[in-house]
Amino acid sequence: xxxxxxxxxxxxxxxxxxxxxxxxxxxxxxxxxxxxxxxxxxxxxxxxxxxxxxxxxxxxxxxxxxxxxxxxxxxxxxxxxxxxxxxxxxxxxxxxxxxxxxxxxxxxxxxxxxxxxxxxxxxxxxxxxxxxxxxxxxxxxxxxxxxxxxxxxxxxxxxxxxxxxxxxxxxxxxxxxxxxxxxxxxxxxxxxxxxxxxxxxxxxxxxxxxxxxxxxxxxxxxxxxxxxxxxxxxxxxxxxxxxxxxxxxxxxxxxxxxxxxxxxxxxxxxxxxxxxxxxxxxxxxxxxxxxxxxxxxxxxxxxxxxxxxxxxxxxxxxxxxxxxxxxxxxxxxxxxxxxxxxxxxxxxxxxxxxxxxxxxxxxxxxxxxxxxxxxxxxxxxxxxxxxxxxxxxxxxxxxxxxxxxxxxxxxxxxxxxxxxxxxxxxxxxxxxxxxxxxxxx
Numbered sequence: 001x002x003x004x005x006x007x008x009x010x011x012x013x014x015x016x017x018x019x020x021x022x023x024x025x026x027x028x029x030x031x032x033x034x035x036x037x038x039x040x041x042x043x044x045x046x047x048x049x050x051x052x053x054x055x056x057x058x059x060x061x062x063x064x065x066x067x068x069x070x071x072x073x074x075x076x077x078x079x080x081x082x083x084x085x086x087x088x089x090x091x092x093x094x095x096x097x098x099x100x101x102x103x104x105x106x107x108x109x110x111x112x113x114x115x116x117x118x119x120x121x122x123x124x125x126x127x128x129x130x131x132x133x134x135x136x137x138x139x140x141x142x143x144x145x146x147x148x149x150x151x152x153x154x155x156x157x158x159x160x161x162x163x164x165x166x167x168x169x170x171x172x173x174x175x176x177x178x179x180x181x182x183x184x185x186x187x188x189x190x191x192x193x194x195x196x197x198x199x200x201x202x203x204x205x206x207x208x209x210x211x212x213x214x215x216x217x218x219x220x221x222x223x224x225x226x227x228x229x230x231x232x233x234x235x236x237x238x239x240x241x242x243x244x245x246x247x248x249x250x251x252x253x254x255x256x257x258x259x260x261x262x263x264x265x266x267x268x269x270x271x272x273x274x275x276x277x278x279x280x281x282x283x284x285x286x287x288x289x290x291x292x293x294x295x296x297x298x299x300x301x302x303x304x305x306x307x308x309x310x311x312x313x314x315x316x317x318x319x320x321x322x323x324x325x326x327x328x329x330x331x332x333x334x335x336x337x338x339x340x341x342x343x344x345x346x347x348x349x350x351x352x353x354x355x356x357x358x359x360x361x362x363x364x365x366x367x368x369x370x371x372x373x374x375x376x377x378x379x380x381x382x383x384x385x386x387x388x389x390x391x392x393x394x395x396x397x398x399x400x401x402x403x404x405x406x407x408x409x410x411x412x413x414x415x416x417x418x419x420x421x422x423x424x425x426x427x428x429x430x431x432x433x434x435x436x437x438x439x440x441x
Contacts, residue, residue, distance in 0.1 A: 005255045006292050008037025009082075013075055013293060022070050027059045034078065042224035042256030043085075051081045079289055086258050086285035090242055090267030092214050094128065099177065100184045101210055104244075105203060105234050106218035108191035111246035113142055115218050115272060116188040117149030118280035119244075122270070124153050127374070127403015128183040133173030134159035135166045135206065138190035146188060152277055166190060167205040174210065187212070200237045207238045214241045216269065221248040224256030231264040242269035245283075258288075325420050327384040331376045371404055372412050378402040387416055 012033035019026055031052040038048045055078060064073035094100045102119075106112045113136065120130045132150055134157050136142035143159040150157045158173040170187055177185055187210055189203065207215070217240045219227045227245075234240055243261045248254045248271050261268050268283045376384065378401035383389050390398075390413055399406040 005037055005041040008040060009034065009078075009292055012037065013078070016071055016074055019071070022074065024060060027056055027074070030059070030074070030078075031056045038255060041254060043259045044225050044228075044256065047085060047259055051085055055081050075293070079286075079293060082289045082292070083285045085262065086288065087262030087267050089284050089286070090269050091282070092242065092269065094183060095213070096183075099174075099182050100214070101174070101187065101212040102184060102214045102216060103187045103189060103206065103210055103212040103238070104216050104218055105189060105238065105240070106191050106220075107199075107230060108139065110191060110218045110220045111272065112136070112191055112218045113139075113146050113188055114149065115244055115246055115270075115280070116146060116186050117153070117155075118272065118277055119216075119270065120150055120155040120186055121153040121277050122280050123184055123186075124155060129181060130155050130184045130186065131177045131180065131182045132157045133170055133177075133185060133187045135169045135173070136188055136190040137164045137166050137169070142188070142190075149277060166202055167209045170206050171209050200233070203234070204237050215239065216242050216244050217266065218244045218246055219257060219261055221245045221254045221257040221272070224254075225260040227257045227260040228264060231261060231266060235264065235266065240264075240266040242267055244268075244270045244272065244280075246272035248273055325416075327376055327379060327387045327416060330416050330419060331373070331384075371402075371408055372415075374402040375399075375404055375409055375412050387413060 012030055015033065016022070016026065016030055034055065035048050035052050038051070039045065058077045058081075059074045062073065062077070064070050092100075092102075104112050104116055104119075113134075116132055120132055123130050130153075132146065132155055134143040134146045136146075143157070143161055146159070147157045156177075158169075158176045160169050160172065163169050163172075166189065173187070174185065187206070189206055190199065215238050217231055217234050219230055223230075231240065231243065243264070243266050245254075245257050245261055245268055248257070258268060258271075262285075268285075270280055271283045271288075273279045273281060375398060378398045379390075383394060383398075390409075395406050395409045395413075399409050402409070
């Protein structure tokens with residue numbers, strides 16, 4: 001994904017890290033290399049100049065915090081600025097007990113139908129029960145394609161091949177799914193040119209019929225910074241609650257698409273990273289930049305290590321180090337570790353750990369952390385305070401509430417208990433113990 005940008009930024013960082021000393025000339029060279037990498041990826045010139053200006057000013061004027069080298073501090077500044085460029089992390093909170101309706105918007109060729117099936121698969125994997133309404137009456141074969149792709153996930157698609165009235169299909173589709181216990185209904189719509197009056201008018205009518213909880217705009221990542229104009233045109237008709245950037249796997253303009261989308265104010269929520277139905281992921285600017293730079297957030301790693309080392313008088317840390325950690329403490333530790341961005345980057349930035357974990361293992365680790373977060377949030381206050389209360393009936397209830405099988409809840413409890421013993425043995429001070437307590441070591 002975005003190999004050109006990744007290579008360009010990686011080469012720029014290597015110059016800094018391999019240098020014998022940091023001076024003004026080296027910082028200016030870094031800024032030029034970053035400019036070149038971003039412009040090649042079609043990021044808007046004004047944004048590129050702004051980011052490199054801040055990078056130069058901060059690198060020249062800021063004093064690194066104690067214990068952090070100037071080289072690492074400069075890399076941290078670059079990490080911060082790139083993360084800001086791509087906006088904030090955004091999530092949609094599904095309301096339990098109702099059918100949450102999501103409309104997908106976008107012009108023809110943006111990949112809406114493919115994204116609809118990918119999003120259905122993604123949400124199904126998160127434990128949501130999903131139905132899809134195929135309301136693209138403009139493109140021949142759209143409904144057949146949607147049904148074929150969603151069949152792989154066991155998701156039902158409602159559509160009417162001979163009906164050309166999209167708002168009417170949406171109305172009938174919502175009625176069809178009304179009696180089913182679904183959590184999410186995804187509505188796939190037609191796409192034509194962004195300025196075509198009929199398309200935008202049709203979107204307005206569908207919006208009125210569906211009364212969606214979320215409108216997601218699907219944008220083709222290969223068009224680069226032109227994304228901004230597309231997002232603006234749709235924004236005027238329907239309030240766009242989030243953006244999905246598709247086709248990032250093969251685009252030299254992907255950086256421009258991400259930057260332009262973020263600049264609209266509607267946060268990027270998902271990105272399409274390949275052709276397979278599983279190639280859709282939640283977008284996190286910090287994690288994404290961590291991948292681009294090939295390392296985690298160095299400052300966050302140091303902050304975490306420092307907390308584990310120095311906060312012995314803190315009530316929470318006392319509990320952890322004495323082996324009396326409860327599930328809230330465990331959750332706190334998970335949250336602290338995942339703040340550093342990519343776990344692969346975190347491991348690569350630690351002495352002796354670089355290259356020891358393969359990419360697919362890291363993906364499994366990050367997936368595990370995500371599952372455990374949902375499971376812990378499904379526990380009540382007493383269970384979090386005393387996980388020994390977790391008998392078979394409680395585990396069943398937690399599994400149902402989190403959307404994950406009982407085996408995952410049991411795996412979490414097992415790792416929690418291992419974590420208590422490890423943290424007690426290491427007195428809460430070793431980074432290795434932090435990783436082990438998550439089942440990563």
